[in-house]
Amino acid sequence: xxxxxxxxxxxxxxxxxxxxxxxxxxxxxxxxxxxxxxxxxxxxxxxxxxxxxxxxxxxxxxxxxxxxxxxxxxxxxxxxxxxxxxxxxxxxxxxxxxxxxxxxxxxxxxxxxxxxxxxxxxxxxxxxxxxxxxxxxxxxxxxxxxxxxxxxxxxxxxxxxxxxxxxxxxxxxxxxxxxxxxxxxxxxxxxxxxxxxxxxxxxxxxxxxxxxxxxxxxxxxxxxxxxxxxxxxxxxxxxxxxxxxxxxxxxxxxxxxxxxxxxxxxxxxxxxxxxxxxxxxxxxxxxxxxxxxxxxxxxxxxxxxxxxxxxxxxxxxxxxxxxxxxxxxxxxxxxxxxxxxxxxxx
Amino acid sequence: xxxxxxxxxxxxxxxxxxxxxxxxxxxxxxxxxxxxxxxxxxxxxxxxxxxxxxxxxxxxxxxxxxxxxxxxxxxxxxxxxxxxxxxxxxxxxxxxxxxxxxxxxxxxxxxxxxxxxxxxxxxxxxxxxxxxxxxxxxxxxxxxxxxxxxxxxxxxxxxxxxxxxxxxxxxxxxxxxxxxxxxxxxxxxxxxxxxxxxxxxxxxxxxxxxxxxxxxxxxxxxxxxxxxxxxxxxxxxxxxxxxxxxxxxxxxxxxxxxxxxxxxxxxxxxxxxxxxxxxxxxxxxxxxxxxxxxxxxxxxxx
Amino acid sequence: xxxxxxxxxxxxxxxxxxxxxxxxxxxxxxxxxxxxxxxxxxxxxxxxxxxxxxxxxxxxxxxxxxxxxxxxxxxxxxxxxxxxxxxxxxxxxxxxxxxxxxxxxxxxxxxxxxxxxxxxxxxxxxxxxxxxxxxxxxxxxxxxxxxxxxxxxxxxxxxxxxxxxxxxxxxxxxxxxxxxxxxxxxxxxxxxxxxxxxxxxxxxxxxxxxxxxxxxxxxxxxxxxxxxxxxxxxxxxxxxxxxxxxxxxx
Ligand SMILES: Cc1cc2nc3c(=O)[nH]c(=O)nc-3n(C[C@H](O)[C@H](O)[C@H](O)COP(=O)(O)OP(=O)(O)OC[C@H]3O[C@@H](n4cnc5c(N)ncnc54)[C@H](O)[C@@H]3O)c2cc1C
Ligand code: SF4
Ligand code: SF4
Ligand code: SF4
Ligand code: SF4
Ligand code: SF4
Ligand code: FES
Numbered sequence: 001x002x003x004x005x006x007x008x009x010x011x012x013x014x015x016x017x018x019x020x021x022x023x024x025x026x027x028x029x030x031x032x033x034x035x036x037x038x039x040x041x042x043x044x045x046x047x048x049x050x051x052x053x054x055x056x057x058x059x060x061x062x063x064x065x066x067x068x069x070x071x072x073x074x075x076x077x078x079x080x081x082x083x084x085x086x087x088x089x090x091x092x093x094x095x096x097x098x099x100x101x102x103x104x105x106x107x108x109x110x111x112x113x114x115x116x117x118x119x120x121x122x123x124x125x126x127x128x129x130x131x132x133x134x135x136x137x138x139x140x141x142x143x144x145x146x147x148x149x150x151x152x153x154x155x156x157x158x159x160x161x162x163x164x165x166x167x168x169x170x171x172x173x174x175x176x177x178x179x180x181x182x183x184x185x186x187x188x189x190x191x192x193x194x195x196x197x198x199x200x201x202x203x204x205x206x207x208x209x210x211x212x213x214x215x216x217x218x219x220x221x222x223x224x225x226x227x228x229x230x231x232x233x234x235x236x237x238x239x240x241x242x243x244x245x246x247x248x249x250x251x252x253x254x255x256x257x258x259x260x261x262x263x264x265x266x267x268x269x270x271x272x273x274x275x276x277x278x279x280x281x282x283x284x285x286x287x288x289x290x291x292x293x294x295x296x297x298x299x300x301x302x303x304x305x306x307x308x309x310x311x312x313x314x315x316x317x318x319x320x321x322x323x324x325x326x327x328x329x330x331x332x333x334x335x336x337x338x339x340x341x342x343x344x345x346x
Numbered sequence: 347x348x349x350x351x352x353x354x355x356x357x358x359x360x361x362x363x364x365x366x367x368x369x370x371x372x373x374x375x376x377x378x379x380x381x382x383x384x385x386x387x388x389x390x391x392x393x394x395x396x397x398x399x400x401x402x403x404x405x406x407x408x409x410x411x412x413x414x415x416x417x418x419x420x421x422x423x424x425x426x427x428x429x430x431x432x433x434x435x436x437x438x439x440x441x442x443x444x445x446x447x448x449x450x451x452x453x454x455x456x457x458x459x460x461x462x463x464x465x466x467x468x469x470x471x472x473x474x475x476x477x478x479x480x481x482x483x484x485x486x487x488x489x490x491x492x493x494x495x496x497x498x499x500x501x502x503x504x505x506x507x508x509x510x511x512x513x514x515x516x517x518x519x520x521x522x523x524x525x526x527x528x529x530x531x532x533x534x535x536x537x538x539x540x541x542x543x544x545x546x547x548x549x550x551x552x553x554x555x556x557x558x559x560x561x562x563x564x565x566x567x568x569x570x571x572x573x574x575x576x577x578x579x580x581x582x583x584x585x586x587x588x589x590x591x592x593x594x595x596x597x598x599x600x601x602x603x604x605x606x607x608x609x610x611x612x613x614x615x616x617x618x619x620x621x622x623x624x625x626x627x628x629x630x631x632x633x634x635x636x637x638x639x640x641x642x643x644x645x646x647x648x
Numbered sequence: 649x650x651x652x653x654x655x656x657x658x659x660x661x662x663x664x665x666x667x668x669x670x671x672x673x674x675x676x677x678x679x680x681x682x683x684x685x686x687x688x689x690x691x692x693x694x695x696x697x698x699x700x701x702x703x704x705x706x707x708x709x710x711x712x713x714x715x716x717x718x719x720x721x722x723x724x725x726x727x728x729x730x731x732x733x734x735x736x737x738x739x740x741x742x743x744x745x746x747x748x749x750x751x752x753x754x755x756x757x758x759x760x761x762x763x764x765x766x767x768x769x770x771x772x773x774x775x776x777x778x779x780x781x782x783x784x785x786x787x788x789x790x791x792x793x794x795x796x797x798x799x800x801x802x803x804x805x806x807x808x809x810x811x812x813x814x815x816x817x818x819x820x821x822x823x824x825x826x827x828x829x830x831x832x833x834x835x836x837x838x839x840x841x842x843x844x845x846x847x848x849x850x851x852x853x854x855x856x857x858x859x860x861x862x863x864x865x866x867x868x869x870x871x872x873x874x875x876x877x878x879x880x881x882x883x884x885x886x887x888x889x890x891x892x893x894x895x896x897x898x
Contacts, residue, residue, distance in 0.1 A: 017350060018350060021349060021350040021351065022349075022350065022351050030826070031826065033826070033830040033831065034830060034831055034832035039826055039830075041824060059826065060821075060824060064824075069822035070822070073378050074378060074379075074380075076424040076425060078424075078425070078651065080650075081464075081465075081650040081651060081652070081653060082465055083382075083424050083425075083465060085379070085380060085382070085424065085467070087378060087379060089356050089357065091353050091354070091355055091356070092353060093351035093352065093353050093354070094351075095351070113617075113618065114618065117617060118616070118617065118631070119377050119616035119617060119618065120377075121377065121618060122356050122377065122378075123378075125356060126354070126356040129354040129356070130351075130353060130354050132351055177351070180350075181350055181351075184350065222645070225645060235869070236866075236869050236872075237866065237869070238815065238817070238838045238839070238866045238869055238870065239814070239815070239864065239866065240814070240815050240817035240818055240837075240838050241814060241817065241818040241821070242817050242818070242820075242821045242827075245818070245821035245822060246821065251618070251620070252618075252619050252620030252621065253613065253614075253618070253619050253620075254613050254619065254621070255427070255428060255613045255614070255619070256427070257422075257423075257424065257425050257426050257427045257428070258425065258798060259425035259426075259801060260682075260685075261682040261685040261686055261689075261797050261801075262682070262685035262688075263651070263685070263689075266424050266425030267425075268378075268422075268424070268428070271822075272822070273619075273621075274814075274818065275620065275623075277813065277814045277818065278813045278814065278863050278864055279813045279814075279863075280611075280621065281610065281611055281621065281623075282611065283609065283610070283611050284450035284451040284454070285450055289610065289611075289624075293866065299623075302625065302626065302645075303620070303623065303626060306625075306626060307623070307625065307626025307627075308626070310626050311626070326821075326827070328817075328827070328829060328838060328873050329869050329872075329873060423652070425651075426807075451808060452807055452808055452810070455806075455807045455808065456652065456805060456807050459652065459654055459805070459806075459807075460652035460653060460654070461652060461653025461654060462653065463653055464651075464652035464653045465652075466652075
């Protein structure tokens, strides 16, 4: 990887250049909650001032820019009792700025499922390759446990990655795209002092994490498959799917088709779905393979921390704890994992 | 406006431009493209089930299409939905495939209304298959309950067409009532020409029923099983295959020589939507055909 | 329009309004882009919002509004006899709707307040299903036009229609809305049937449950959540009783 430094004014020039050339999505404060805490979303911005890179965490992840909540997989034109199918992929480039390491790691995990494997998804790949990603280092967010799942650092999956060194940014460059864009402004070669400052900044960040005991979790999940822990937490679940919607790694969906009222056009619409929803595994004829809340909630954790591990040797979860924060019932991974760890140890 | 970022046009990728390889291994393709196909014939089997003969319209695509017994396709009625259906015809048969479809909900109901000549869409084939090639030189038990005969028909055709490759072949089939028997017009053919032992039973007979009445496991009592050289393929509801497989295990057949086809909700067929997950296994990729040992090891499988 | 080799039947449909705001009926007529097409597939008899044809020959009866008067009961029974399919349209027809609010008040007093010196006969507001069997309920205040169009398409093809089973929260999240609870208000979203696309929370107002309960709602946890956040029974009841879809909950 190549590294450069960028003074804060030059960084602003870079952002202005990008703003002038393409759509830019960045963290933006949209208000405060009842306790006066600022709320941030990744939203399209027009001006540098709208961007808030000091944000702690966004309520929603950036996944919907790659996996929209609803997406047309294909459209259909009907004519004379016949039809023609059309497929379009999103081709417009855009910049996604201010992603934290967990969110970039989340994209890398999505890449494994959606860009690799036997059936790579052109819908996803097209969006992914057309998105220029600028990440940024930050202090741990409250309740997050990214370090415990190894998602607090990134080595790829972005174009540029910034670390704030006070008067300047330390910039990691991970693509020729990133290099070319950075060369539009006055980026400096790194000095020994820069490296030293960068490593110190990283150390400061690393020292702030509170570790969560993830030891042997996949096996633990198998052993505790019938555990009371699931009953206790499952009883609380509203089966609302909010956790899945804000999660940066949950990717599953349902497909629905519809016809326009004049009967001339049809659309095959993919809608992100959640395994916590009642009919996730329901089939025709009335059978539901996961009819109660408890099994559905368990399954979500199972997929995140056990199932993905089996296939890709790492958990799907990147520890952002967005699901825990959004859940009205207070269901959250750190507490569930702690409960699982302690259930059978007196 | 300066152009800093250049659009990446995925449709220009060489991979995506190539004609679709139906086993689509590790290649970027228009994976969600459906192949327009014509319903060339509809055969009413029972009140609830119809057999659809479906032909892919594009000549080259049709030529390239091939499948293994036990695989399924995603059948699309544009504007109404897409559903997984097992291919119910002979794998060696070119030209058209047969799909036996039970009226169950939205898409299946509208399919049951469709007329001959109607254009629908097909994607696939997807999923694992019954490893018939491994069964060469052995006895085969083909056991179906209810609609399970639909996916079983592909291996039955294969066995009939390659009869000399196998030793004793038994087809055991059971349904609830005589009126629910599928493909009864073919029983005589299977029984006579192919030197296959066919046994049919129903749970509840009626006035005109002269055949056997009882459970599918009763039929097993009449079969001499040589466990060391027998394979079994079982299709039917979970309760049924559980019973049958346990019984066969007692007879001494190894669990990894029994194959079942599992049903789950499916929205993609490609390991993306997660709807078909059993624990952490994708039914559409690692299944629908599993050996029984694997099924027992899948958390929440039965 | 021919499809799959079949020309679907044009349905004879009649719309009747009982006691309601007629907002739902307006929904039928108000989506300009599609209303013409909507009418092409339906043969509308008896529907004053968009056509003046009146007749008594229909297969499907859409009932809008709740039942609040004696003559309405007779009329409803008559309609039930004639209709092959009777559809309750909107929250008033499905649950009694906002009209139900008056049930908890003194009816005579209400009557005097509303009609002054010239009071009308009035009974407690009742849902259609409390009087005659209903084949299909389409809740919403007002109903969601897109959903209605889909339902009509399904009726035309005579294929089953399924409402979403998930609660409002799910679609609320898909709109990037900040949770109303976060902003310090009560919202029935977690237990209310989705499908409306959560317009109320998006507009900054908690859901009042106009679509009735979601499939398998988790009431006990919902009450815990509300209690923990300091909501009193009175506030909860106010929400629950607003449209009448949560009869007996609370
Ligand atoms: C591998 C496999 C092979 C199958 N083979 C056959 C066959 O040969 N013949 C046959 O009649 N049926 C078969 N089925 C079952 C068939 O897919 C369902 O009956 C069908 O999906 C019901 O769709 P629907 O729209 O009519 O029902 P609805 O209840 O209206 O379903 C709505 C949607 O849910 C999904 N869905 C519902 N039930 C199922 C289900 N059981 N499996 C997968 N998705 C479902 C579909 O996406 C469907 O569009 C098979 C299922 C699988 C998984
Ligand atoms: S865990 Fe929480 S957010 Fe997720 S479905 Fe259950 S109640 Fe909703
Ligand atoms: S955890 Fe559930 S919602 Fe998330 S990706 Fe897995 S199956 Fe989908
Ligand atoms: S499961 Fe929860 S903590 Fe893990 S990545 Fe998803 S939202 Fe973040
Ligand atoms: S605002 Fe209401 S509907 Fe939306 S997420 Fe919060 S509780 Fe659910
Ligand atoms: S958010 Fe609630 S009150 Fe608003 S339309 Fe939807 S169900 Fe009705
Ligand atoms: S059907 Fe979508 S993952 Fe298996």
